[in-house]
Amino acid sequence: MSALLRRNFDEPSCRQAAPSSGSTRKRVAVVPCALVFIETGSTGSPNCTRTDPLCYLEQAITLNRSLIAVGLPRLTVATNVAEQIEQYLTKVDSDSRPRVLQLSPSRLTLPKMTRFYSAHFKLDMMEQVAATLHEGELLMLLDTDMLALRALDEELLRRCQMIGVGAFDISDQEFSAYGDARVIRDLETVAGKSLRNPRWFGGEVLLASTGFVNELVPYAHACFERYRLAIDDLNHNGDEAFISAALNLLADEGHQIIDLGAHRLVGRHWSGNTHRDLRWFKGCSLLHLPGCKRLLEREAHRDTFSAERVWRNLVLRHELNRTVWPLRRWVRSRARSRYDGRLQRDAIRSTAAVDVLVFDPDAGRLSGLVSRLTSQGMQVMPAITTEEARNEARRLNPRVIVASSPIGAANAGDLLGDLSRLPDRSHRPVMIAFSIDDVCLDWGPEWDRWFPRSADPGEVVRAVRDALTRR
Template sequence: MSALLRRDFDEPSCRQTVPSSGSTRKRVGVVPCALVFIETDSTGSPNCTRADPFCYLEQAITLNRSLMAVGLPRLTVATNVAGQIEQYLTKVDSDSRPCVLQLRPSRLTLPKMTRFYSAHFKLDMMEQVAATLRDGELLMLLDTDMLALRTLDEELLRRCQVTGVGAFDISDQEFSAYGDARVIGDLETVAGKSLQNPRWFGGEVLLASTKFINELVPYAHACFERYRLAIDELNHNGDEAFVSAALNLLADDGHQIIDLGAHRLVGRHWSGNTHRDLRWFKGCSLLHLPGCKRMLEREAHRDTFSAERLWRNLVLRHELNRTVWPLRRWVRSHARSRHDRRAQRDAIKSTATVDVLVFDPDAGRLSGLVSRLTSQGLQVMPAVTTEEARIEAHRLNPRVIVASSPIGAADAGALLADLSRVPDRLRRPVMIAFSIDDARLDWAEWDRWFPRSSDPAEVVRAVRDALARQ
C-alpha cells in the first residue's frame, strides 16, 4: 500500500526532447478537447446517476486542472450551449476554467431517448475542431471523466503524428464481456461488410491529425447511418460503435492505427474490477474513471487540485472492493439464479395450456378427482382413453399428469414421448400415478406413486406441491 501512495507523479514540465545528435526537436503539439453536450430531455448516460447535466462540466474542470498540472495545454470544452457553459464557469477560478467552443448544429439525427445520446455528437466535435488545428498538431479527444497523471510520451506522440492516429483498443475487454461473435457481428453490421481484423476502440481517447480526421469523418457518417437503422439490434449504443467500425474500415484500407493502451498512454479503470494490479494504472498518463464520476465532480469544487489526493481515494476504493467484490459477485449470481428460475416458471406457465391432465378409464372415479382439483382453482382436462390422454397431453402441454386406473396406470414412456414433440416445451410435466398395481416395472418414470387405497386428498396435495415448485 505504501508503494502505491508514494508521490511520484510528474511535475509540470516544458522540457524539449533532445535526440542523440544534440539538436533540439520541436515538441508535438496536442489540443485536448472534450464534449459537454447538454440535452435535459434525453436519456443520458446509464453510467451517470446525477440529474444535473452540468456534472459533466464539473468532471471537465477536474480534467482540465489535471492536464495543466502535468504541463499539457488547457482543455477545450466543445458544447451545444456555450453561453450556459460560460455562465457556469464564472463561478470557477480563471486558472481552472477550460476553453469553450460552440458547436455548429449537427447533421446527426436519432431519438433523444437513445442510450448515451449526447456521446454520439463527438463526431461533430471531431470534425469541427480538426478544422482549427495548426499544421503538425494532434487533436486529443477525451471523455470528461478522465484524469491526467503524467505527461505524454513524446516518442509515442511522434509515431501518432506520422501515422495520423492513435486509438485505444479495448477489444480484450469487450470480447470477454459480451462475446467476440456478438461484438464482431455488431461491428460488421455497422461497417456494412466483413472486416479483416475486427477491433473495438474505446471512445475515451483518440489522437488524430486533421488529415486523418478528414479521411475518417465520411466513413464515420456512413457507418452512423447503418448504425441508426440497426440501433435496436445492437448490443452497444454510442459513438464507439460507429467510430470503431469506421476505424476498422480504414485499417482494412491499409491505415496503421497505434494502440494507445499498449503504451499506457491511457487505462480504463473501474473501481469494482480488482483483477488488474493497480500499479499498472499508476504508470498510465491518462486514466478513464467511469465509475468514479462523483469523485471527479467533487474535486472540481476544491480550492486546490491534488492528483495525490485523488489517487489515495482510488487506492482506498480499490482496497475496499478487493474484499467486497467476491461478496457482490455471490449476491449477483444468486439474484440471477432466482431471476432465471422465475423466468423459467413464467415461461412454463405461458406454454402450458392446462395445469393438470387426469387420465382414468373409470369415469366415476375420474369425475371425483377432477372435481377436487377444480375446486382448488386449477385448470383440469379429463381423459378416459389412452389415445385421448396422448392427444390431450400433446395439445395442451399440461404441467402435471395424473394417471389413475384400477388395472394399472398409463404407460409413462408413451405419454412423455408424445410430449417431447411439443414446440417450445421447456421441461417434462410432473408425472403422478394413482393405481392398485404396485407390481409395475416402470414406476421409476413416475415422479410420485400412490396406492389405490390412498385418500384422493393426498393426490390433490401432491399436485398442488408439484405446481408450486415449478
C-alpha cells in the same frame, strides 16, 4: 503494496524522461478536447447517476486542471449550449476554466431516448475542432471522466503525427465481456461488410491529425446511418460502435492505427474491477474512470487540485472492493438461484407474443388446423422448417406448440430451449403432438398431449382451447 500504490508520481521509476538540453526537436502540439452535449429529455449515460447534466462540466473542470498540472494545454469543451456553460464557469477560478467552443447544429438524427445519446455527437466535435487545427497539431479527443497523471510520451506523439492516428484498442475487454462473435457481428453490421481484423476502439481517447479526420468523417457518417437503422439489434449504443466500424474500414484499406493502450498513454479503470493490477494504471498518462464520476465532480469544487489525492482515493476503493468482492459474489449467486426461476417465469408469461405455434414440415397437413384456430380468434404462427420453428418459439414465446410427429430432427427440448428446464411445467408452452400416423411413440416427458393421425382435428382445436383457458 498499498504503500507503494499510494506514493506520489515523482518517484524515479515513474518519472517521465526529460529531453536532453541539446535537443532541437520541436514538441508535438496536441489540442485536448471534450464534449459536453446537453439535451433536455435525453436518456444520458447509464453510468451516470446524477440528473444534473452540468455534472459532465464538473468532470471536465477536473480533467482540465489535471492536464495543466502535467504541462499539457488547456482543455477545450465543445458544447451545444456555450452560453450556459460560460455562465457556469464564471463561478470557477480562471486557472481552472476550460476553453468553450460552440458546436454548429448537428446532421445526426436519432431518438433522444437512445442510450448514451449525447456521446453520439462526438462525431460533430471531431469534425468541427479538427477544422481549426494548425499544421502539425493533433486533436486529442477525450471523455470528461478522465484524469491526467503524467506528461505524454513525445516519441509516441511523433509516431501518431507521422501516421495520423492513435486509438485505444479495447477488443480484449469487449470480446471477453460480450463474446467475440457478438461484438464482431455488430461491428460488421455497422461497417456494412466483413472485416479482415475486427477491432473495438474505446471512445475515451483518440489522437488524430486533420488529414486523418477528413478521411475518417465520411466513413463515420456512413457507418452512423447503418448504426441508426440497426440500433435496436446492437449490443452497444454510442459513438464507439460507428467510430470503431469506420476505423476498421480504414484499417482494411491499409491505414495503420497506433494502439495507445499498449503504450500506456491511457487506461480504463473501474473501481470494482479488482483483478486488474493498479501498478499498471499508475504508469498511464491518462486514466479513464467511468465508475468514479462523482469523485471527479467533487474534485472540481476543491480549492487546489491534487492527482495524488485522487489516486489515494482510487487505491482505497480498490482495496475495499477486494475485501467485499467475494462476499458480494456469494450474495449475488444466492439471490440469483433463489429468484431467477421466478423472474424468468414471470417474464415468459408477460411477454407471450402469440397463442399457438404450429410446426408442420410437410407444409400443408396442418393448414386446416391453422384455419380453425385462427377462426376462433387465436393468434397463430405456422412454421415449416425445424430451424424456423426453433427461432419462432424463442422469439414469440407461444403459449401452445402443436407439432407433427414423429419429427425426429426436432424434439420438445429443441423447440422449448431453456424453457424445457423450468421445474414448473405450467409456465412453459403446452406441447401437443398431432401424429402423421396412428403409432403412439414415446416422445418423452416434455410432451403434454398426443393425437393420432385418425383423430378429428376438432379434438386438437379443443385441446388447444382448453390449454389456453387454463393459462
